[in-house]
Amino acid sequence: MISPDIIRRLQAILPPHCLLIAQEDVKPFETDGLTAFHSTPDVVALPETEDQVKAIIALCRETQTPIVFRGAGTGVSGGALPVDGAVLLAMTKFNRILSIDPLARIARVQPGVRNLAISEAAAPFSLYYAPDPSSQIACTIGGNVAENSGGVHCLKYGLTVHNILSVRVLTIDGEELVIGSEALDAPGYDLLALLTGSEGMLAVTLEISVKLLPKPERTQVVLAAFDEVEKGGAAVGAIISGGVLPAGLEMMDKLAIEAAEAYSHAGYPLDAEAILLVEVDGTQEEVSEDVMRVREILLASGATDIRTAKDEAEQKKFWAGRKAAFPAVGRLAPDYYCMDGTIPRKALPAVLKRMAELSTEYALPVANVFHAGDGNLHPLILYDANQPGEWEKAERFGADILEMCVAHGGSITGEHGVGIEKISQMCVQFGNAELQAFHGIKACFDPDGLLNPGKAVPTLHRCAEYGAMHVRSGNLPFPELPRF
Amino acid sequence: MQALQERIRTTHLPLRIRAGGTKDFYGQSLAGDILDVSAHRGIVSYEPGELVITAKCGTPLAEIETLLDEHGQMLGFEPPRFGAASSLGGTLACGFSGPRRPYSGSARDFVLGMEILDGTGQHLKFGGRVIKNVAGYDASRLMTGALGTLGVLVQASLKVLPKPQSELTLQFEMDEATALKHMNEWAGRPLPLSASAWQSGVLFLRLSGANNAVREAHAKLGGEPHLHGTEFWRLLRDHEAAFFSGDLPLWRLSLPACTPPLDLDGKQLITWGGAERWLKTNAAATEIRPRLAASGGHATLFAVGEKSVGVFHPLPAALMKYHARLKKLFDPRGILNRGRLYPDF
Numbered sequence: 001m002i003s004p005d006i007i008r009r010l011q012a013i014l015p016p017h018c019l020l021i022a023q024e025d026v027k028p029f030e031t032d033g034l035t036a037f038h039s040t041p042d043v044v045a046l047p048e049t050e051d052q053v054k055a056i057i058a059l060c061r062e063t064q065t066p067i068v069f070r071g072a073g074t075g076v077s078g079g080a081l082p083v084d085g086a087v088l089l090a091m092t093k094f095n096r097i098l099s100i101d102p103l104a105r106i107a108r109v110q111p112g113v114r115n116l117a118i119s120e121a122a123a124p125f126s127l128y129y130a131p132d133p134s135s136q137i138a139c140t141i142g143g144n145v146a147e148n149s150g151g152v153h154c155l156k157y158g159l160t161v162h163n164i165l166s167v168r169v170l171t172i173d174g175e176e177l178v179i180g181s182e183a184l185d186a187p188g189y190d191l192l193a194l195l196t197g198s199e200g201m202l203a204v205t206l207e208i209s210v211k212l213l214p215k216p217e218r219t220q221v222v223l224a225a226f227d228e229v230e231k232g233g234a235a236v237g238a239i240i241s242g243g244v245l246p247a248g249l250e251m252m253d254k255l256a257i258e259a260a261e262a263y264s265h266a267g268y269p270l271d272a273e274a275i276l277l278v279e280v281d282g283t284q285e286e287v288s289e290d291v292m293r294v295r296e297i298l299l300a301s302g303a304t305d306i307r308t309a310k311d312e313a314e315q316k317k318f319w320a321g322r323k324a325a326f327p328a329v330g331r332l333a334p335d336y337y338c339m340d341g342t343i344p345r346k347a348l349p350a351v352l353k354r355m356a357e358l359s360t361e362y363a364l365p366v367a368n369v370f371h372a373g374d375g376n377l378h379p380l381i382l383y384d385a386n387q388p389g390e391w392e393k394a395e396r397f398g399a400d401i402l403e404m405c406v407a408h409g410g411s412i413t414g415e416h417g418v419g420i421e422k423i424s425q426m427c428v429q430f431g432n433a434e435l436q437a438f439h440g441i442k443a444c445f446d447p448d449g450l451l452n453p454g455k456a457v458p459t460l461h462r463c464a465e466y467g468a469m470h471v472r473s474g475n476l477p478f479p480e481l482p483r484f
Numbered sequence: 485m486q487a488l489q490e491r492i493r494t495t496h497l498p499l500r501i502r503a504g505g506t507k508d509f510y511g512q513s514l515a516g517d518i519l520d521v522s523a524h525r526g527i528v529s530y531e532p533g534e535l536v537i538t539a540k541c542g543t544p545l546a547e548i549e550t551l552l553d554e555h556g557q558m559l560g561f562e563p564p565r566f567g568a569a570s571s572l573g574g575t576l577a578c579g580f581s582g583p584r585r586p587y588s589g590s591a592r593d594f595v596l597g598m599e600i601l602d603g604t605g606q607h608l609k610f611g612g613r614v615i616k617n618v619a620g621y622d623a624s625r626l627m628t629g630a631l632g633t634l635g636v637l638v639q640a641s642l643k644v645l646p647k648p649q650s651e652l653t654l655q656f657e658m659d660e661a662t663a664l665k666h667m668n669e670w671a672g673r674p675l676p677l678s679a680s681a682w683q684s685g686v687l688f689l690r691l692s693g694a695n696n697a698v699r700e701a702h703a704k705l706g707g708e709p710h711l712h713g714t715e716f717w718r719l720l721r722d723h724e725a726a727f728f729s730g731d732l733p734l735w736r737l738s739l740p741a742c743t744p745p746l747d748l749d750g751k752q753l754i755t756w757g758g759a760e761r762w763l764k765t766n767a768a769a770t771e772i773r774p775r776l777a778a779s780g781g782h783a784t785l786f787a788v789g790e791k792s793v794g795v796f797h798p799l800p801a802a803l804m805k806y807h808a809r810l811k812k813l814f815d816p817r818g819i820l821n822r823g824r825l826y827p828d829f
C-alpha cells in the first residue's frame with residue numbers, strides 16, 4: 001500500500017483531475033487486455049505535462065516507490081498490470097501528433113497517440129505508419145514501442161523496431177535521453193533496439209519519431225484451400241522461396257475456418273483442412289505479376305481451390321473472416337486460451353501433428369490461426385473454466401505448446417510480450433546466464449528496480465512456473481476490435 | 485570455440501578481435517593482442533523457405549552471398565566488402581550497410597539472433613532463428629555496431645530477402661539541391677527504389693523489383709539507363725569508386741535525408757537518398773562536427789586522417805553514462821577491443 005505521505009506529495013504535483021485515488025476511479029485500471037490477471041492500483045497518475053512526469057519520477061526515486069507505466073492498456077501479457085505499492089502512471093494524455101514532415105516521411109508524436117491516428121494523419125500525403133496490430137484503433141504508440149508490436153504485415157514491413165527512428169525517454173535518474181536520430185543511424189550503441197520491446201522496464205518514453213511509408217499503389221488477396229494442413233504449410237515455404245515476399249500471409253485450420261465462416265460468412269470453403277490468405281502489394285504491374293506467380297505456386301503445391309478477390313469488396317470479405325477468427329472461435333466454447341509462439345516454418349507440420357495428439361490427450365479442442373509468413377502461431381485452446389480441472393489442463397496444454405515451439409528453435413512470444421503472463425516460460429527459452437544478462441541490462445538503467453518490477457524477466461527461483469493468457473467467456477477485453 | 489573462451493578467461497591483457505582484417509582501418513584505436521576468430525567459420529543452417537540463414541561469424545561474406553545467390557536470395561542490407569576476406573562478424577560488429585539500406589533496412593534490422601562470448605568468456609545466446617521474437621531485451625541488435633566492445637560475436641542468424649527479378653540504374657543530370665529534393669520526393673511515392681546517389685551533377689537511381697514494375701517506374705521517371713549499373717553500385721558499396729581514392733581524410737556524414745547541400749570544404753558524394761554523405765577533405769573536425777550536429781546528424785572519420793580528433797561523434801554525457809554501464813556489464817575487465825569505439829572503452 002502506498003503511504004499517505006506519497007499521495008499528498010502526488011497531490012502537490014498533479015491537479016485533482018489528473019490523480020485518481022478513489023476505489024471506483026482506480027478500479028478500471030486493475031487489468032490490461034489480459035483480464036485473467038488483475039490487481040487494483042493504489043493510485044493512478046494521469047499527467048498532462050512532461051514537468052509533471054519528471055516530478056513524479058523524482059518523487060518515486062527519492063521515496064523508492066515503484067512505477068508501472070501504462071498506455072491504452074490493450075497489452076495481452078500483463079505488462080501494464082498494477083504492482084502492489086506502485087504508482088500507475090498512464091501516458092494517455094500525451095496524445096498530440098507534434099509534426100508530420102511529408103518530404104522527410106517522418107511523424108513526431110507523443111507516446112499516447114493511438115497507432116491508427118498516425119496513419120490517419122499521414123493519409124493526406126499518401127503515407128502511412130506500417131506496423132498495424134489489430135488493436136490499432138485503441139493501442140498507443142508508446143505501448144507499441146514498449147512491446148515491439150507487430151501486425152499482419154510484419155513479414156514485409158517489419159515490427160515496431162524497424163519503423164521508428166528515435167525516441168526521447170526519461171530515466172529513473174531523471175535524465176532525458178534522445179536515442180536514435182532522424183538520420184538513419186546514431187553514434188554509439190544501438191540503444192534504440194534495446195529500448196524497443198523493453199516493456200516499460202528501462203525508461204518512460206516521452207516522444208517518438210516514426211517512419212512513414214508511401215501507400216502501395218495496389219493490393220490484391222488470393223485465397224487458397226488445401227485438403228491437408230501440411231500441404232498448406234509447404235505452400236507457404238514455396239511462395240517465399242519462390243521469390244515473392246507477400247505483404248500478408250495467413251493460415252487457418254479446419255476448426256478456425258468453420259468458426260470464422262459461421263461467424264462472418266466470408267465464403268471460405270468448408271471442406272478444406274486449411275486455407276491460406278496471401279496479400280501482395282506494390283505497383284499495378286508488380287501486383288499482377290506476383291498474383292500470377294503466387295497462383296502457379298499454390299497450384300503446384302496442391303491447392304484444391306484458388307480464388308483471387310474480384311474487387312475491393314471481396315478482398316475485405318476474405319479478410320473479414322480472418323480478422324474475426326478469435327471471437328468466432330470464442331463462440332465454440334465457454335472459454336479459450338490464446339498462445340503466441342513462433343516456430344521456423346519448416347517445423348509447422350510436426351508442430352501441428354503433435355498439437356493434434358496433445359488435443360486428444362488433454363481432450364481439449366484447439367483451433368489454429370497463424371501469421372504463417374513469419375511462423376507466428378496463435379493456437380486457441382477451447383475449454384470450460386466451470387468444469388473443475390479444465391483450466392489447469394488448458395494451462396498445461398498451452399505450456400506444452402510453448403515448450404514445443406522452443407524445442408523446434410522458436411520463441412515463446414512473437415508479438416504479445418512476456419509481461420507477467422509468460423514470465424515463467426522465459427526460463428524455458430533462456431538459460432540462467434542470459435537471464436542474468438537481462439537483469440544486468442535492467443540494472444544499467446534502473447539500478448533500484450523501480451520500473452515495472454517483477455515483469456518480463458523472471459528471477460531464477462521462479463523458473464518452475466508457467467502462465468498463459470486466459471480469456472473468460474463474456475468478458476473478452478476489447479470485443480469491438482478485430483483479433484489476430 | 486572452447487579455445488577462444490579459454491583465451492578470454494585467462495588473458496590479463498586487452499584483446500583485439502579480428503577475422504579477415506579488412507576493417508583494420510576502422511575505429512578509434514587497435515589495442516591488444518589479436519584474438520583471431522577467422523577459423524570459427526561455416527554456415528550452420530540455411531533454409532530458403534524460412535528466409536533465415538545462420539552462420540558462424542568468421543564466415544566470409546562472399547561464401548554467404550554466393551550460397552544465397554544460388555537460391556535467388558540476398559542479404560537485404562547489401563553489406564560492403566572492403567576486401568575478399570570480409571567476414572560476417574566484422575560486418576555486423578561495424579554495423580555496415582550498403583546502398584540498399586534506406587529502402588530495405590540496415591544490418592541490425594536483419595539481425596534475428598546472436599551468440600557471443602562476453603568479456604569473461606561466457607557463451608551467451610540472444611534472440612533466435614525466427615523472424616518474430618520479442619522474448620527478452622534485444623541484445624542481438626545491441627551487439628550490432630558495437631565494434632566488438634560488448635562481446636566476441638561467434639554466430640548470427642539473419643533474415644534474408646528474395647532477390648528482385650530485375651534491376652535498372654537510371655541517370656539524371658541535375659544539381660545537388662534538385663537531386664536531394666527528388667530523392668526525397670520519390671522515396672515518398674510507391675516506386676520500387678533500391679539505391680540512390682548523387683555526384684558531380686548526376687543523380688543515380690536504382691530500381692529493383694518485378695520486371696514490369698521496373699519498366700513501369702522507368703517510364704514514369706524518365707532518365708538514361710546506365711549500362712553498367714551493377715558494377716557502378718558495387719564500386720560505390722566497396723569504396724572502390726574513384727571518389728574514394730586519394731590521401732585526403734574520408735568522413736562519413738549521417739544526417740536527415742532532407743538536409744540541404746552542406747557547405748563544407750572538399751568534395752562530396754551523396755548516398756542513401758541524402759541521408760549519408762561522404763566527404764573527402766582536409767577540413768578540421770571542429771568545423772565538420774558542429775555543422776552536422778546542427779542538422780541533427782553525426783560525423784565519423786571513416787578512413788585516413790588523424791584519429792586523435794576522435795573517430796566517432798562524441799556522445800552527450802548522459803548517454804555516455806549508460807554506454808559505460810553496458811560496457812562494464814558485458815566486459816567487466818575492459819579487455820575486448822578496448823579503445824576501438826571510444827577512448828575509455
Ligand SMILES: Cc1cc2nc3c(=O)[nH]c(=O)nc-3n(C[C@H](O)[C@H](O)[C@H](O)COP(=O)(O)OP(=O)(O)OC[C@H]3O[C@@H](n4cnc5c(N)ncnc54)[C@H](O)[C@@H]3O)c2cc1C
Nearest residue numbers: 071072073074075079133134140142143144146150200205
Ligand atoms: C484485441 C487485441 C488485438 C491485438 N492485436 C495485436 C497484434 O495484432 N499485434 C501485436 O503485436 N499486439 C496486439 N495486441 C496487443 C497490444 O495491443 C499491444 O501490445 C500494444 O502495443 C499495447 O499498447 P497499449 O498502449 O495498450 O499499451 P499498454 O497495454 O498500456 O502497455 C503495454 C506495455 O507498455 C508499457 N508502456 C506503455 N506506455 C509506455 C511509455 N510511454 N513509456 C514506457 N513504457 C510504456 C507498459 O508499462 C506495458 O509494459 C492486441 C491486443 C488486443 C486487446
